[in-house]
Amino acid sequence: MKKTLPFILTFVSALTITVCVFFDLAPALVEEIDKWFILSGAVVCCIGLVNLTTVHARNIKRRGRDWDLSYVLLFITFAYLVLGIVAGPTHPLYAWIFDSTAVPLGATFYSVLSFYIVSAAYRAFRAKTRDAAILLVSGIIVLLGNAPIGEVIYPGFGTATKWIMDIANTAAMRAVIFGATIGSFITAIRVFLGIDRPYTAAGE
Amino acid sequence: MSIWEKLSSLDRRYYYVVLILVVALPIIKPWGLPIRVGSTTEDFWKTVEAVPEGGTIALAIDYRSDCIVELNPQVVTLFRQAFARNLKIIMWSNVDEGANVTEPITRAVGNEMGKTYGVDWVNLGYKPGGEVTMKKMVDNFWEGAAYVDMQGTPLQDLPIMQGFSSLRDADLLIDMMAVVPSPAQNYLKMVSIAYGLPMAIGTTAIQAPTEMPFYSSGEYKGMLAGLRGAAEYEFLTRNPGPAMMGMDAQSAAHILVIVLIALGNIGHMMDRKKRAGAPIGGGS
Numbered sequence: 001m002k003k004t005l006p007f008i009l010t011f012v013s014a015l016t017i018t019v020c021v022f023f024d025l026a027p028a029l030v031e032e033i034d035k036w037f038i039l040s041g042a043v044v045c046c047i048g049l050v051n052l053t054t055v056h057a058r059n060i061k062r063r064g065r066d067w068d069l070s071y072v073l074l075f076i077t078f079a080y081l082v083l084g085i086v087a088g089p090t091h092p093l094y095a096w097i098f099d100s101t102a103v104p105l106g107a108t109f110y111s112v113l114s115f116y117i118v119s120a121a122y123r124a125f126r127a128k129t130r131d132a133a134i135l136l137v138s139g140i141i142v143l144l145g146n147a148p149i150g151e152v153i154y155p156g157f158g159t160a161t162k163w164i165m166d167i168a169n170t171a172a173m174r175a176v177i178f179g180a181t182i183g184s185f186i187t188a189i190r191v192f193l194g195i196d197r198p199y200t201a202a203g204e
Numbered sequence: 205m206s207i208w209e210k211l212s213s214l215d216r217r218y219y220y221v222v223l224i225l226v227v228a229l230p231i232i233k234p235w236g237l238p239i240r241v242g243s244t245t246e247d248f249w250k251t252v253e254a255v256p257e258g259g260t261i262a263l264a265i266d267y268r269s270d271c272i273v274e275l276n277p278q279v280v281t282l283f284r285q286a287f288a289r290n291l292k293i294i295m296w297s298n299v300d301e302g303a304n305v306t307e308p309i310t311r312a313v314g315n316e317m318g319k320t321y322g323v324d325w326v327n328l329g330y331k332p333g334g335e336v337t338m339k340k341m342v343d344n345f346w347e348g349a350a351y352v353d354m355q356g357t358p359l360q361d362l363p364i365m366q367g368f369s370s371l372r373d374a375d376l377l378i379d380m381m382a383v384v385p386s387p388a389q390n391y392l393k394m395v396s397i398a399y400g401l402p403m404a405i406g407t408t409a410i411q412a413p414t415e416m417p418f419y420s421s422g423e424y425k426g427m428l429a430g431l432r433g434a435a436e437y438e439f440l441t442r443n444p445g446p447a448m449m450g451m452d453a454q455s456a457a458h459i460l461v462i463v464l465i466a467l468g469n470i471g472h473m474m475d476r477k478k479r480a481g482a483p484i485g486g487g488s
Contacts, residue, residue, distance in 0.1 A: 034340060038333040089304060089329065090355045098304050106269030106301075114457065118223045119216040121464035126472045136469075140462055146409065146432050148237035149455035158240060169413045170420045177417060 006199045014192045052077065138164055206478075208471030219464070226460045230452035237452055244419060245436035248426025251404045252285050255375045260364075261286055262374035263295040264391065265302035267382035271408050275380050276309055277434035277447035278406040282378065283313040285441045287324065292364055294374070296328035296349060298337065298387050303329040303354050322353075322362040329354030334387070338394045341371045372399050380406040388415060392423055406433065 013033055020030045056070035064070075083094050127133035144150030145161020190196040255261060263282070267275050286293055295310070297303040307327055314325055328349045331337050340348035345368060346359050359365040371377065377396060379388040388405045396403035402425050407415055409430025419427045428437055431454060434447035 031343075034333075034336045037336050041332050088356060090307065095304070095307070099308060102301065103269040103272060103305065107272050110270035111273070115220045115223060118219050118457075118461060118464060121461045122219065122468040123212065125465045125468060127469055128472070136465065140465065143458045143462060146430070147455040147458040148239050148451050149459060151240055152237055158242075162242070165413065165416055166420055170417045173413060173417045 003197065003200055007194045007197065010191065010199070011194065049077070049081075138168070206474065208467075208474050211467060212471055223457065223460060226456045227453045230456050231449065234449065235452045235455075237455055239435055239439045239448065239451060241436045241440050242429075242433075244427040244429055245433050245440060246426075247419075248404050248406070248428050248433075249285070249437065249440045251376060251402060251425040252282065252291075253289070254402075255286075255289070255291055257290050258292070259375035260292045260294060260368065260373065262371055262377045263293050264377070264379040264381070264387065265295055265297040265306050266299045266379055266387045267305070267408075268299060268301040269305055271382040272305060273446075273450075274408045274431045274434060275382060275406060276306070277431070277445050278428045278437060279306055279380055280309055280313055280445065281434065281437045281441055281443050281447075282380075282406070283310055283325070284317070284443045287313065287317045287319050288441075293325040294328070294364065294368065295325065296331050298331060298334060299383055300330055300332075303327055307354065322357070323364055326362055326364050327354045328352075335390050335394055338371075338390060342395055342399065343370070345370050345373075371395050372401060374401060377401050377403045378405065379403070382408045382411060384411075386411070386414065388424075389418065392418060397423065409433075 017030060017033060020026050053074065056074050059065070059070045060067050060074075080094075080097065083091070083097075087094050089095075125136060125139075127136050141157060141160045142164055144153065144157040145164075150157040150161075187196065191198065252261070261282075263279075265279070283293065293310075295303075295306070297306075310325065310327065311321070313319075314321060319325060329352075331341075331349060333340070337348050342348075346365070349359065351359055353359065353362060367373070377391060379391050381388045388403075388407070392403060395401055403423070404426040405415060405419075405424050406428035407430070409432065412427070412429035412433075415424065415427060418424045428434060431447050431450050435451045438445045438448050
C-alpha cells in the first residue's frame with residue numbers, strides 16, 4: 001500500500017494533467033488539481049514543522065548533543081510562528097525581528113564565502129595542467145573585466161570578458177541546458193511510469 | 205624554508221585580515237574608478253524606458269537575504285527609474301523571504317518619491333506554488349495572488365489592481381532572482397514566450413552565466429548581473445548608491461584574489477623546479 005497508492009496518485013494526476021492540457025480538455029479539473037498542488041505544498045510545510053519538533057523534542061528528552069540549542073530552536077520557531085499568525089508579516093515587531101536577524105545573518109553567511117575564496121586563491125587555484133591553465137586565465141580575465149579596475153589597467157579586459165561570457169560561456173551553458181532538459185524529461189517519464197519512485201522511503 | 209613554503213603554510217586568518225583591509229580601505233576612501241556600462245545593463249534600462257508612461261511592471265522578487273547586497277540596489281534603482289516615469293509596479297515573491305526582504309527598501313523609495321502604496325505600487329507577499337502559481341497568475345491573477353496583498357488587504361480595495369486580471373495585462377515582466385532552479389526560466393516558458401510578454405531579469409554575478417544564453421538569444425530583453433550590473437544601472441539612471449560605492453571595494457578584492465593566485469602558482473612552479481632538481485631518493 002505504501003508503494004502502490006503513491007504510484008497510483010502520481011500516475012493518475014500526471015496522466016490527467018498531460019492529456020487535459022495537451023488536448024485542452026476539462027480546464028476545471030486541471031484547475032482543481034493545480035489547487036491541490038499548491039495546498040499540498042502548505043501541508044508539506046506543516047509536516048516539516050512536525051518533523052522538526054519531533055526531532056528536537058526527542059533530543060531534549062534524551063539530553064542528546066547540543067540539547068540546550070534544541071530548546072532555543074523550538075522557542076524561536078514557535079514564538080515567531082505565533083507572532084506571524086497573530087500579528088501578520090508586516091507588523092513592526094515581526095518585521096524588526098526579521099530585518100535585524102535573518103537579513104544580516106543571511107548576508108553575512110554569503111559574505112563569508114569571500115574569505116574562503118581568498119584562502120583558496122593561494123592554496124588551490126593551481127595551473128597544474130594545460131586545461132587548468134586555460135580555466136585559470138579565463139577566470140582572471142573575467143575577474144578583471146567584471147571590476148572597473150580591470151579596464152583601467154587594460155581596456156581590452158572588458159571586451160575579452162564579454163567574448164568569454166557571450167560566446168564560450170553561452171555555448172557551454174546551452175549544451176548543459178539541453179542535456180539537463182532531456183535528463184529531466186526522461187526522469188519525469190520514469191517517475192510517471194513508476195520506474196523511479198522518489199516518493200518511497202528508499203526511492204525504490 | 206623558502207618564502208613560498210612560508211606563504212603556503214601561513215595561517216589562513218592572515219589572508220582574512222588582508223581581505224578585510226583591502227575591502228575596507230576603498231570604502232573609507234573611495235578611488236572613484238570609472239564605470240563603463242555594459243550591453244546587458246543598457247538593454248535592461250532601455251526595456252524599462254520602452255514601457256509606455258502609466259504602464260505596469262510585474263516584478264517577481266525571487267531572492268533571499270543572502271543576496272541583498274547584489275540585488276537590493278538593483279530593485280531600488282528599478283523603482284527609481286519606474287517611478288520617475290510614472291510606471292506602476294505590482295510585485296510578489298515566489299521565494300519565502302523575498303517579499304519581506306524588499307518591503308522596507310521599496311517602501312522607502314516610494315515614500316521618498318511621493319508615491320502611494322496601493323496606487324503606484326503593491327507588494328503581494330509570498331505566493332507559493334512555483335509554476336502552478338505562475339500559470340494561475342496568467343489565467344486569473346487575483347486567484348493566483350490569493351486575493352490579498354502582503355498585509356492582508358483585499359485586492360479589490362487597491363486601486364492599482366483594478367483592471368489587472370492577468371499577467372498578460374502587464375507591459376513588462378521582471379524577475380529579480382537568485383535561487384536554483386531558476387524561476388526566471390520558468391516565467392520565460394510559462395508566461396513570456398507563451399504570451400509574448402517582454403521579460404528582463406536581475407541576478408547575482410554567480411548566476412549570470414546560467415542565464416546568459418537566454419539573454420544572448422533575445423528572450424531576456426535585458427539583464428542586470430551582480431553588483432557590477434547594479435552599479436552600471438545606478439550610473440545609467442544617475443542614481444548613485446551602494447552598488448557604485450561597492451565597485452572600488454570589489455575591484456580591490458578582485459586584484460587581491462589575482463595576486464594570490466599568481467603567488468600561489470609561482471610558488472607551485474618553484475616547488476616543482478626544486479623537486480625536479482632534487483636527487484632521486486631525497487637527500488634534503
